[in-house]
Amino acid sequence: MSTTDLHVHNPVEELLRQDRIPTIWCPGCGIGTSVNSFAHALLKQNIDLDKTAIVSGIGCSGRVSGYMNLDSFHTTHGRAIPFATGLKLARPELNVIVYSGDGDLASIGGNHLIHAARRNMDILVVCINNMIYAMTGGQAAATTPGSSLSTTTPYGAFEPELNLVQLVDAAGACFVARWTAYHVVQLERTLEKALRKKGFRFIEVLSPCPTYFQRKNNMGDALQAMLDYKKRSKIQHGCPTWETALTPSGPIIVGEFVDREREDYLTRMRKQLGPHYSEFPAQQEEHVSEGCSREC
Amino acid sequence: MPKGTVAITAERCKGCGFCVEFCPTHVLELSSAFNAKGYHPPHMIAPEKCSGCNLCGMYCPDFAIFGFRLAANGESKGATK
Amino acid sequence: MHADPRTVLTGTHFINGDAACCEGALAAGARYAAGYPITPSTEIVERFAARAPEVGGLFIQMEDEIASSIAIQGMVWGGQKAFTVTSGPGFSLMMEHIGLAAMTETPVVFVDVQRGGPSTGLPTLPSQSDMMQARFGSHGDYAVIALSPNSPQECFDLAIQAFNLAEEFRVPVMFMMDECVGHMTEKVVIPPADQIEIYPRRHTQKPPGEFRLYEPGPDLVPEMAHAGEGYKVYVTGLTHDRRGYPSLNPATQKELVTRLFEKIRRAADRLVMVESDQLEGADVVVVSYGITSRVAQRAVHAARAKGIKVGTLRLICVWPFPEKLIRELASKVKALVMPELNMGQVVIELERCAAGQCQVISVPHAGGTVHDPAEILQAIERGAQ
């Protein structure tokens, strides 16, 4: 049945904490698919994996950090971005990637998303948008489109959805793109491009949640969701983000929408500090004493 | 002589069918066999058509399949350990 | 190791408690901070924002206290010493991340310059009503250390201690100032750097591969590694095993949560930090902390003038609570009197430890100003009868 050849291995493997596979994800969950594109992008861009940290909030998507064999931070719900901000500031040589869900990044964490984009913090944010709070069992999120059903909107959602790419564009992100889990190759290329860029970069990945979103809305299984993405997607690079709203059944505009040059936070800080800025090399260790005397 | 082939870790497979659907040359099919978790992992039904493009691997959410190119002599090429 | 002389403003200064706290943090090696403005704490970060860049650090004003309280944890895992500063309403917003720091054993300092509450309360006026919140505010079971300075000098000295303890025990340390102490201007002597002991980060000497992030040391405290050093650390707020991997079962929970408590409990004797006066032969002992300890002095002098044998005990480290000391004291005196600028918080702990051996008299205060010493005197007199 299996054609396992022990001499070959999937290059993605070295990026995974293999002792944690299989994942907790349901069959056909798009989160894992997006991880392939992400892993290949890291490898192709020859990113120093010892200098790469991945930060997640809480949710099914938030589990990505813990499966990646990088410095992994699984923080609190909605707060991956401020954690990543602190990490980047304290160790600027790190590539800091935030990988989390739509509810996490855009609902509870929405304010942090806006402000990190405004600051142009040098982090890459990958947002898995399954249009639902999946981990908690399929409740409506700020991204649940139009009148979709969820466990907390049994009569359909009464509130319109947030267009994330438009939001971060308006807040000042220097790179903004959207793909779906169907677009594995395009997503990888965009991730590669984003990894090369400095500043706040945001990539939205629409991803099937067959267990909750698809099932609740009678949209079939994961495969059907992928075929639906294939059918409905229209690639429009450079499309103004206000024209990219997502609807329950309309076209899905995908592509790289924003790619602008803007000084990132640390660059601007250093420039503005001018003579006040000090590199301040680490203190020379005198001796490492055993503990601290509490008398100090 | 096929240009490529796949490696499948059947126990990881959750039977979603992405690999089958998105293989451009229709090399794969979900087998009737079960793995320990009760899913049907894919197998090759048209191995000669496999280009080793690894699209199946790119789509697989569970890192259970991986395509690679074969050298002319049938040896694996590229991603060897 | 000693403080870095480049960060220490050695000399005699006339500054307020907020400024002294900022200098203490810098002397302790904290060059990174995140915060959100709130009276009466803001002066600390205002000063820090000006001072930090000159020593290679920075202050970032985040979008709220939730962000601030986790940004500092990112800074710590990036290899820095970091802290945040707030007051009541902001402290409430930080609670989830106090739990995160406790769970992930992230050495950070939370400064709370207490003001009157609940809610927006009295923004510019003092209280000590966040003391229980400091101990129990985040959900779940965990242990913290909380220090309470009563002068600008102590805001400096104890700020250094706060960072040292955070590093030694890998716990979040609550630095519980109050509006009075924060805004009080007094002489503050900052010693030369080589007289300031700094507890260095407990960084592992082991190479990646041999190192497990949550392997407890002999004192139950694990060693640390930072992001970007090749260790591929895995840090999660989920219940985790010694590798740091989530392990959601009662056995791992028991091991982890017990250790989070035990690492502090075992060191409880060492963590007793008190200042006492005339405890020997005292009939009544006034137990207090922070600004209230200074107000109590007046009442104590008056009581002594009336011939009452009064001792004083000032809690410098409030959490963990000096249980043993209080138990012993309670067996020797008629009464323990506790004035505090709240409706009776730490006195609950005092009562528990006294366990009925003596009277425990609470002198509550709703906050907004300090006690009238006469109220404390009355309580002392009642206790002496």
Ligand SMILES: Cc1ncc(C[n+]2csc(CCOP(=O)(O)OP(=O)(O)O)c2C)c(N)n1
């Ligand atoms: C402060 C807080 N509130 C609520 C929760 C419960 N919670 C866990 S995950 C989640 C939603 C996650 O949704 P999303 O970010 O979209 O991730 P998904 O599971 O859909 O991938 C919620 C509400 C929590 N962990 N913490």
Ligand code: SF4
């Ligand atoms: S619940 Fe949805 S998002 Fe979560 S693992 Fe399952 S399919 Fe994926």
Ligand code: SF4
């Ligand atoms: S490697 Fe390419 S051609 Fe071969 S099975 Fe996979 S997708 Fe099909």
Ligand code: SF4
């Ligand atoms: S894509 Fe992966 S999990 Fe899905 S059927 Fe193919 S091998 Fe199995």
Ligand SMILES: [Mg+2]
């Ligand atoms: Mg979601």
